[in-house]
Amino acid sequence: MDGSWPENLDAIRKMAIEELMKGRELANQLRCVLSKSDDSAGSVKNLLMKIMKSFSTTLSILNVKSSVISQTQADFQVGLPCLVARNSEDSQESCKSNTITIPSKKNRRGCYERRTSLRTWKRDTPTLINDGQAWRKYGQKAILNAKYPRHYFRCEYKNDQGCKATKQVQRIQMNPPLYRTIYYGHHTCEDLKNPEMILECNTSTNPTENTSSIFISFDTSSLTNLKNVQHHPFFSSIKQECKEEKTSCDNEDHNQPPSLSSSDYFVSPDLMAAAGSPEQPMKVLPSTQDFDHEGLVSGMMEYVGLDLDDLHVEC
DNA sequence: CGAATTTGACCCCA
DNA sequence: TGGGGTCAAATTCG
The missing domain is CATH 1.20.58 (Methane Monooxygenase Hydroxylase; Chain G, domain 1)
Incomplete structure (x- = not known):
C-alpha cells in the first residue's frame, strides 16, 4: 500500500x-x-x-x-x-x-490496473458455465505447474460501459472433466439481455445479526426472491440453452478438451438444478479464502432448498 | 469486411 | 526476478 x-x-x-x-x-x-x-x-x-x-x-x-x-x-x-x-x-x-478517479495508466501498452483486491468467487463445474453474462476472451496463458492453460474473459461491455468484471476459466481435471471459473468484481454494466436489477440483503431486522450483508447487484446470477426466480429471464435462458447443451454434449468428444471461447456456453449441473432439475445435485465449491460472495450463493441455495452449510467447502 | 479470437509482448508485483 | 494479468496486433471466422 x-x-x-x-x-x-x-x-x-x-x-x-x-x-x-x-x-x-x-x-x-x-x-x-x-x-x-x-x-x-x-x-x-x-x-x-x-x-x-x-x-x-x-x-x-x-x-x-x-x-x-x-x-x-x-x-x-x-x-x-x-x-x-x-x-x-x-x-x-x-x-x-461519483467514483474515485484513479489516474489512468492505460495509455501505454501493457499498463493496466491490477485487480488482485477485487472481490472474487470461485466455482468448480464439470462443464463450462453460462452465467448469463456476455464475456469476451482477451487472453490465454499457460500456468506454471498447471496441465491446462488459463483463459481470460472480460465483460463484453467493458469498453461501452466500463464494466470491470472479469473471469478466468481453467480446466483443472480431465476425467471427470472439471473447470474452475474465478470471477473478479461485479458487473456494473447494464445487461441488455437481462436488465432486471436485483436487490439482495439480509432480511434480519436485528442489527446485531446484520452487520455486513447489504448487497445490491446487477449480477443476474444473484437470485434471492423465490417467487421471482422462476420467471427470471436468466433462468428462462438457461432452460432454453439446456437443449443446446444436450446437443453439444452428445456430440462432444470427451477425449478432446472443448475449445474455450465466449461462444461455447454450456450449462453446469448446479445451474441446471437451480433451473428446475432436482435430480441434479447443487454443486458449488467456494473456497473459504476466496469466496466472499455469500449473498449470491445463499440466494441460489435458498432457491434450491439447500443451506449454505451444505456446501462442500474447498481448501 | 467487421467481429471475435489467438498469441506474443509488456509490465506489475509477490 | 519470474509468474501471471493484460494489451493489442495478427489471424481466423462468419
Whole structure:
C-alpha cells in the first residue's frame, strides 16, 4: 500500500465508518421502498442519490491508492451510480464523478490496473458455465505447474460501459472433466439481455445479526426472491440453452478438451438444478479464502432448498 | 469486411 | 526476478 494514511488514522477511519453506516442505512431504506414495489420513481431515485453521495464521501475520505479503495468500490459501487445516471443527462460523467478517479495508466501498452483486491468467487463445474453474462476472451496463458492453460474473459461491455468484471476459466481435471471459473468484481454494466436489477440483503431486522450483508447487484446470477426466480429471464435462458447443451454434449468428444471461447456456453449441473432439475445435485465449491460472495450463493441455495452449510467447502 | 479470437509482448508485483 | 494479468496486433471466422 503506497497510499499513506494520515496520522490521525482512527479519526479518519471513524469518519469513513460513519459514512458507510449511513450509506447502509439508506440502502436499507431503499430496500423497504422497493419491497413495497409500486413505488414512484422519484423517491427511489432520491434515495439512490443519497446513497451515492454517502459512498462517494466515504471513498473521498479513503482517498488512497490502495486495496482499501478497490475493495470499497467493489463492495459498494456495484453499478449504483450508473443506474441513477441513466436517468440523467450526464450519464457518463455522472458515473465518473461519483467514483474515485484513479489516474489512468492505460495509455501505454501493457499498463493496466491490477485487480488482485477485487472481490472474487470461485466455482468448480464439470462443464463450462453460462452465467448469463456476455464475456469476451482477451487472453490465454499457460500456468506454471498447471496441465491446462488459463483463459481470460472480460465483460463484453467493458469498453461501452466500463464494466470491470472479469473471469478466468481453467480446466483443472480431465476425467471427470472439471473447470474452475474465478470471477473478479461485479458487473456494473447494464445487461441488455437481462436488465432486471436485483436487490439482495439480509432480511434480519436485528442489527446485531446484520452487520455486513447489504448487497445490491446487477449480477443476474444473484437470485434471492423465490417467487421471482422462476420467471427470471436468466433462468428462462438457461432452460432454453439446456437443449443446446444436450446437443453439444452428445456430440462432444470427451477425449478432446472443448475449445474455450465466449461462444461455447454450456450449462453446469448446479445451474441446471437451480433451473428446475432436482435430480441434479447443487454443486458449488467456494473456497473459504476466496469466496466472499455469500449473498449470491445463499440466494441460489435458498432457491434450491439447500443451506449454505451444505456446501462442500474447498481448501 | 467487421467481429471475435489467438498469441506474443509488456509490465506489475509477490 | 519470474509468474501471471493484460494489451493489442495478427489471424481466423462468419
